[in-house]
Amino acid sequence: MRPVFYAILGIFAVSALLGWAHYESKERTIVAFGDSLTYGLGDKGDEGYVDKLESVLNQKYETGPIEIANYGIVGQETNGILNQLENPETREEASKADGMIVFIGTNDLINSNGGDLDNLQEAKIHEGKEDYRRNLTSILNTLREENHSAPIHLIGLYNPYPGSSEIERHIDQWNDLNKKLAAEYEGIYFIPLNGVFKNKSKEEYFSDSLHPNEKGYKLIAWRILNDSRLFRESL
Numbered sequence: 001m002r003p004v005f006y007a008i009l010g011i012f013a014v015s016a017l018l019g020w021a022h023y024e025s026k027e028r029t030i031v032a033f034g035d036s037l038t039y040g041l042g043d044k045g046d047e048g049y050v051d052k053l054e055s056v057l058n059q060k061y062e063t064g065p066i067e068i069a070n071y072g073i074v075g076q077e078t079n080g081i082l083n084q085l086e087n088p089e090t091r092e093e094a095s096k097a098d099g100m101i102v103f104i105g106t107n108d109l110i111n112s113n114g115g116d117l118d119n120l121q122e123a124k125i126h127e128g129k130e131d132y133r134r135n136l137t138s139i140l141n142t143l144r145e146e147n148h149s150a151p152i153h154l155i156g157l158y159n160p161y162p163g164s165s166e167i168e169r170h171i172d173q174w175n176d177l178n179k180k181l182a183a184e185y186e187g188i189y190f191i192p193l194n195g196v197f198k199n200k201s202k203e204e205y206f207s208d209s210l211h212p213n214e215k216g217y218k219l220i221a222w223r224i225l226n227d228s229r230l231f232r233e234s235l
Helices: 004-016 048-060 076-082 088-097 106-112 122-146 165-183 212-231
Strands: 026-036 066-072 101-102 152-155 188-191
Touching: 004 026, 026 076, 026 088, 048 066, 048 212, 076 122, 088 122, 101 122, 106 122, 106 165, 122 152, 152 165, 152 212, 165 188, 188 212
Parallel strands: 026 066, 026 101, 101 152, 152 188
Antiparallel strands: none
16 A cells, blocks of 8 residues: 555645646656755755755656756855846746745845854844845745746745754744745745754754755655645645
């Protein structure tokens, strides 16, 4: 029964990520926007969650070839994605995508506090969160204007320093913003990520203090795949 279960789970997950109601064999494209976490920094295999997700979709589920176009840039903030979307070729790719992933905000948060998460400055972080809200709203508006139907999965932030309750509080606040913003749109879904690394060894799952290693990115890929099965409105 387990192979049958996973096959059914896979169909639901692919349908949620790409919004298909029928599974004819044809090429599908997902576009992923983000920072170093989408780029895959820290994975010695240079895959990150994007290539791992693409590999799982193509190896396990017979829905036709699937390509994930990776627009992640190391150090990128939300204003960087807005700059990317000024490129006509990028907008065209988004307009033709069968699904989209937006995983952004870690650098917005860190840089709002001066470039690290030491000595948290409440006023500056609050100001940074408002800038983040405006930019992310513009990103989602632009993507939805370019593509009216493709599901967009907005990935939440995780706390790389779980020993700090103050950092956790800010991560929760920024994730609450993401969740509420996603709920304002048709076909945009929030996928929480903060629980993925809870009670996990940093030495085992991270390449440095912030970036996952191969095992860590695999956890992210599976969270996206498994959580996306919750959104089955197209079935």
